[in-house]
Amino acid sequence: MDFFDRFTIPPHDDPMLYASIVAIGLVSIAIVFGVTYFKKWGYLWSEWLTTVDHKRIGIMYIISALLMLFRGGADAVMMRLQTAVPDNSFLDAQHYNEVFTTHGVVMIFFMAMAFIIGMMNFVVPLQIGARDVAFPRLNALSFWLYFAGAMLFNLSFVIGGSPDAGWTNYYPLAGTDFSEHVGVNYYNWALQISGIGTLMTGINFIATIMKMRAPGMTLMKMPMFTWSALITNLIIVFAFPVLTIALLMGTLDRQFFTNFFTTGDGGMDMMWANLFWIWGHPEVYILILPAFGIYSQIIATFSQRNLYGYKSMVASMVIISLLSFMVWVHHFFTMGQGAVANSIFSITTMAIAVPTGIKIFNWLLTMWKGKIRFTTPMMYSVAFIPLFTIGGVTGVMLAIASADYQYHNTMFLVAHFHNVIIPGVVFAMIAGLIYYWPKMFGFLLNERIGKWAFWNIVIGFCLSFFPMYITGLNGQARRMYTYSEASGFGPLSMVSFFGALLLAVGFALIVYNVYYSFRYAPRNVGDDPWNARSLEWATHNPVPEYNFAITPNVNSSEAFWDYKKNGHDLFKGGIKDIHMPNNSGWSIILAGIFFVFAFCFVFHVWVGVIIAFVGIISCLLYRSFEKDDGHHIHKEEIEETEKKFGGAE
Amino acid sequence: MKLDSKNLPLEYSTETNRMNILGFWIFLSAEIMLFATLFTSYFVYVDRGVGSGPAGAEIFELPPVLIETFLLLTSSFTIGLAVHAMRINRVKAMIGFMIVTLLLGAGFLSVEVYEFIHYFHIGATLQTSGFTATLLTTLGTHGAHVTFGLFWGIMIIIQILRNGLNARTANKSFIFSLYWHFLDVMWIFIFSFIYLKGMM
Numbered sequence: 049m050d051f052f053d054r055f056t057i058p059p060h061d062d063p064m065l066y067a068s069i070v071a072i073g074l075v076s077i078a079i080v081f082g083v084t085y086f087k088k089w090g091y092l093w094s095e096w097l098t099t100v101d102h103k104r105i106g107i108m109y110i111i112s113a114l115l116m117l118f119r120g121g122a123d124a125v126m127m128r129l130q131t132a133v134p135d136n137s138f139l140d141a142q143h144y145n146e147v148f149t150t151h152g153v154v155m156i157f158f159m160a161m162a163f164i165i166g167m168m169n170f171v172v173p174l175q176i177g178a179r180d181v182a183f184p185r186l187n188a189l190s191f192w193l194y195f196a197g198a199m200l201f202n203l204s205f206v207i208g209g210s211p212d213a214g215w216t217n218y219y220p221l222a223g224t225d226f227s228e229h230v231g232v233n234y235y236n237w238a239l240q241i242s243g244i245g246t247l248m249t250g251i252n253f254i255a256t257i258m259k260m261r262a263p264g265m266t267l268m269k270m271p272m273f274t275w276s277a278l279i280t281n282l283i284i285v286f287a288f289p290v291l292t293i294a295l296l297m298g299t300l301d302r303q304f305f306t307n308f309f310t311t312g313d314g315g316m317d318m319m320w321a322n323l324f325w326i327w328g329h330p331e332v333y334i335l336i337l338p339a340f341g342i343y344s345q346i347i348a349t350f351s352q353r354n355l356y357g358y359k360s361m362v363a364s365m366v367i368i369s370l371l372s373f374m375v376w377v378h379h380f381f382t383m384g385q386g387a388v389a390n391s392i393f394s395i396t397t398m399a400i401a402v403p404t405g406i407k408i409f410n411w412l413l414t415m416w417k418g419k420i421r422f423t424t425p426m427m428y429s430v431a432f433i434p435l436f437t438i439g440g441v442t443g444v445m446l447a448i449a450s451a452d453y454q455y456h457n458t459m460f461l462v463a464h465f466h467n468v469i470i471p472g473v474v475f476a477m478i479a480g481l482i483y484y485w486p487k488m489f490g491f492l493l494n495e496r497i498g499k500w501a502f503w504n505i506v507i508g509f510c511l512s513f514f515p516m517y518i519t520g521l522n523g524q525a526r527r528m529y530t531y532s533e534a535s536g537f538g539p540l541s542m543v544s545f546f547g548a549l550l551l552a553v554g555f556a557l558i559v560y561n562v563y564y565s566f567r568y569a570p571r572n573v574g575d576d577p578w579n580a581r582s583l584e585w586a587t588h589n590p591v592p593e594y595n596f597a598i599t600p601n602v603n604s605s606e607a608f609w610d611y612k613k614n615g616h617d618l619f620k621g622g623i624k625d626i627h628m629p630n631n632s633g634w635s636i637i638l639a640g641i642f643f644v645f646a647f648c649f650v651f652h653v654w655v656g657v658i659i660a661f662v663g664i665i666s667c668l669l670y671r672s673f674e675k676d677d678g679h680h681i682h683k684e685e686i687e688e689t690e691k692k693f694g695g696a697e
Numbered sequence: 698m699k700l701d702s703k704n705l706p707l708e709y710s711t712e713t714n715r716m717n718i719l720g721f722w723i724f725l726s727a728e729i730m731l732f733a734t735l736f737t738s739y740f741v742y743v744d745r746g747v748g749s750g751p752a753g754a755e756i757f758e759l760p761p762v763l764i765e766t767f768l769l770l771t772s773s774f775t776i777g778l779a780v781h782a783m784r785i786n787r788v789k790a791m792i793g794f795m796i797v798t799l800l801l802g803a804g805f806l807s808v809e810v811y812e813f814i815h816y817f818h819i820g821a822t823l824q825t826s827g828f829t830a831t832l833l834t835t836l837g838t839h840g841a842h843v844t845f846g847l848f849w850g851i852m853i854i855i856q857i858l859r860n861g862l863n864a865r866t867a868n869k870s871f872i873f874s875l876y877w878h879f880l881d882v883m884w885i886f887i888f889s890f891i892y893l894k895g896m897m
Contacts, residue, residue, distance in 0.1 A: 182716050247727055255720045285723060289731035306823050306830040307748065314748030314827030319741065323734065672852050
């Protein structure tokens with residue numbers, strides 16, 4: 049039985065934990081049973097699990113991201129509940145450590161990253177008039193590797209124990225001396241696997257955007273979201289290898305007893321912090337730039353004006369991407385670099401506020417004198433501007449190195465980064481999801497329920513996080529599982545808990561909206577329900593498999609608007625046969641083997657590691673010798689599909 | 698050979714091929730970041746991470762390193778010749794040069810294995826200190842790339858033998874040559890900044 053002892057959950061026994069194990073088991077059985085009962089395995093396998101279609105991969109990313117949003121959200125509510133009153137005993141210290149760690153990791157890696165990559169997958173090829181991405185099979189592999197990483201990470205909760213050293217995973221706390229159980233191994237391997245997937249996404253999208261744009265679409269005629277995707281993927285390609293190495297070193301330290309991040313024999317614990325943030329700060333911009341791109345699309349559409357300052361938008365993103373690699377030390381001003389280094393990084397950090405400010409003004413000037421329509425996506429965008437600005441201003445406060453000695457690791461910091469991530473990334477992704485929903489599924493989400501959700505989320509956000517600014521300045525440290533009544537943090541923490549509940553209600557309303565609209569929303573929304581401007585709206589809703597029947601001919605960043613209003617001839621020539629890639633189960637199988645490999649590695653099950661490694665090599669060999677030239681969709685077939693949509697061209 | 702749109706070499710001849718080559722260049726830029734991270738860490742650990750273990754000057758030996766350098770640089774030359782043979786459609790010569798390349802690569806790896814065993818015997822193991830860990834991880838990452846390259850190269854040779862030289866196999870061979878040159882460039886950095894600098 050010694051062998052099986054390692055899979056138990058050592059640090060604590062908690063009835064809630066066993067309840068969730070049972071819940072996870074029941075839900076899994078229900079899903080398997082449901083799919084079998086409705087005889088959907090074949091459909092699921094041939095249409096979704098093996099797909100290489102960028103639109104379906106995008107949708108799978110977004111579904112996974114939403115699932116992870118609820119996992120991370122449950123963690124968040126648990127934390128707020130624990131800290132709602134002083135000296136609470138709902139969670140013990142160890143459990144609380146695990147909850148804030150998994151909340152951070154799940155939200156950043158498996159929710160936000162998946163959401164933005166899902167959006168890029170769905171939107172970018174449509175915006176540039178391409179059939180698919182440059183490497184469709186690789187794209188499927190990226191998704192499944194991400195998914196394998198996400199599942200592995202979530203498994204830690206029920207087998208072996210969750211990581212508990214914070215999402216930043218600082219050593220020596222994350223080393224074997226202080227985190228004995230396998231939690232941090234899970235952290236290393238889950239992020240390693242999904243990181244490889246993300247890196248491949250980066251390569252894929254750079255090649256796609258550089259090479260597959262429709263005729264006439266020069267770089268400076270790309271829609272703004274595609275620009276943001278290009279810059280984001282460049283950052284991905286240059287930042288993620290740093291994380292790969294840092295995680296490798298962490299794995300060697302924990303599982304092979306090396307001395308990278310230990311405190312003896314020449315180890316340097318601060319090396320991890322440096323490497324982590326050299327990746328980690330660009331990661332912040334990987335998250336926020338696509339959000340900026342989405343806002344640019346939405347604000348221009350619903351102000352019914354072209355985007356103000358296109359060139360300065362592009363330039364500011366390029367500057368942000370360069371600066372993003374030069375600011376990492378501001379995450380640990382208090383850890384002894386000395387005044388010179390701190391000053392330099394303080395100034396580079398503040399400098400980022402300049403290009404970001406330019407973008408804020410550009411959005412404001414886009415709305416200036418525009419005929420604004422307050423649809424739900426637009427409301428999120430309008431709420432984003434002031435809220436994000438507050439987050440940015442508190443960021444500049446944190447950038448002042450000397451003042452940071454007061455704020456460092458307090459709730460002020462927690463308030464700051466939630467203040468930029470939630471109105472920045474989360475609002476953008478929800479807004480983008482609602483905006484592109486008709487393109488994905490052919491109907492609109494209900495506006496009334498959407499607005500209820502919006503108000504819940506915005507008010508809930510403000511109630512949750514603004515009190516933390518105050519308690520943080522009063523000295524409340526982050527990551528503490530409880531506090532005394534005498535500290536006086538009680539009332540504001542209770543407000544924060546109510547805010548978290550409102551946020552939860554808001555997200556529940558979004559889910560209800562999907563259900564409601566799926567049942568009751570009218571299906572004949574047409575191809576252009578928002579009176580939109582850029583190229584992705586020039587095809588049908590929902591988008592046919594081949595995206596565009598005729599490759600569009602582009603003359604500006606708002607080609608569809610020019611087509612509608614200025615008589616630009618978007619589709620020249622007739623329908624021809626279209627070459628498409630074949631579906632393949634290779635990606636999901638390879639990612640599945642990666643999952644087994646990592647799982648065995650986490651627990652030092654070397655036999656399993658070797659077998660899985662052989663499996664990975666076999667998959668690569670199979671791919672090397674495979675002949676797959678794709679297939680053609682014939683002209684007649686396309687004409688028939690086009691006729692069904694109301695015969696556009 | 699002149700590269701204009703009418704007279705493209707075989708490996709660039711299809712849209713997929715051109716995309717693969719661009720994609721691989723982007724991948725190489727990620728690889729550069731990977732090695733840059735290792736080098737940066739190495740420079741941090743080389744002086745301050747020695748702990749109670751040996752320093753670089755105490756363990757480095759010039760002869761095996763010189764042999765490794767000689768083998769790998771020569772293999773970079775021969776893979777260049779292989780691509781040249783491919784361009785003038787001399788398949789046999791191409792395969793010959795690829796085999797020579799892989800043999801040189803295997804020779805490099807053998808010497809590196811010897812070098813690692815040597816380090817082990819004189820007490821510079823992965824676990825000894827921050828410095829040895831970074832040194833061996835950097836060398837090991839490079840060595841793992843060469844090992845992967847060996848198997849990859851064998852698979853490409855098999856495919857050329859089975860299917861002849863066509864757009865697909867030419868594309869694979871060319872990308873393999875990019876990879877091999879890249880490993881060579883990384884080795885030049887390792888040789889200069891790890892070994893030579895360490896022995897000074």
